[in-house]
Amino acid sequence: MNQQSSDFTPDTTLMRAVRVTAPGAIRVEDLPLPEPGPGQVRIRVEGCGVCASNLEPWAGPDWMQFPTEPGGLGHEGWGRIDAAGEGVTGLAPGQRVVWLGQASYATHELVDAALVLPLPDSIAGPFPGEPFGCAMNVFLRSGIGPGDRVAIIGIGFIGAVVTRLAANVGAEVIAISRRDSSLALARQMGAARTVRMDDHHRIIAEVAELTAHRFCDVVVEAVGRQWPLDLAGEIVAEGGRLVIAGYHQDGPRQVNMQNWNWRGIDVINAHERNPQTCLRGIAEAIRAIEAGRLDPAPLLTHRFSLDALDRALDATRDKPDGLVKAWVACG
Structure with a gap:
């Protein structure tokens, strides 16, 4: 030190x-x-x-x-x-x-x-350190493991870090984002597939095709807007996990509770408020960088x-x- x-x-x-x-x-x-x-x-x-x-x-x-x-x-x-x-x-x-x-x-x-x-x-x-710790805590809360089919909606800083961490453990990542540069970053971070975030129903159809209509074991919503949250609920598999990592601080949201209930999904709010948990996430991110599992430079x-x-x-x-x-x- x-x-x-x-x-x-x-x-x-x-x-x-x-x-x-x-x-x-x-x-x-x-x-x-x-x-x-x-x-x-x-x-x-x-x-x-x-x-x-x-x-x-x-x-x-x-x-x-x-x-x-x-x-x-x-x-x-x-x-x-x-x-x-x-x-x-x-x-x-x-x-x-x-x-x-x-x-x-x-x-x-x-x-x-x-x-x-x-x-x-x-x-x-x-x-x-604070946003790296946030991203690490999102990944830890998501429970992503080897062989999971994972969709990450929104490849900004958080989405890119979680893509890298998920790919590191052997998950198959589908990255969904609207900008060419974001999709290119997702591929650099280890995404197996990228999907342009343009039309709601077209994205659902493409993810269905990519997953043989099984959809995704874990979906991480990392945008913080109503539409990406709606989309996340449509592409999570039955019994899967919907992880909310986006910053939803601009007012109420509506959710399709019928869809969430019918699919039997777990909904995880991945925002942490306990300072010790936040510090633990930063420490985990530092260890990942030291081990070569995460590179801050492209971010x-x-x-x-x-x-x-x-x-x-x-x-x-x-x-x-x-x-x-x-x-x-x-x-």
């Missing part, structure tokens, strides 16, 4: 942080550098991934309050410990880490030491500077060709 380097010097002056000030608008501020309290570490943030969950606040719904806290919305950070508060053990200044935080759109963040994981030397590049596609967070959020919303995950370089 990375330990304190002899030439590491903690910062002593100011930090920079981004605040979202209105729908689609940001401000970069220089602020006093905070001191860690008992049980806390201060982290010099190297970078932070941009999560699709940021897009609803970015659009300015009625419930959103502006401006955000400094660095707010950023929760996919990685960096290097800059200072440690009283009582912190097992972590030291200079050590490279990931963490569960909420203010990583900044050059520095204070974090409870219990929410921090060391990064091994083998992971030297960008590493937004972190668009880099932005901290003061261009607005452009990074717009890109995450608009999904230019080839985008899997945007990230901002903070340090």
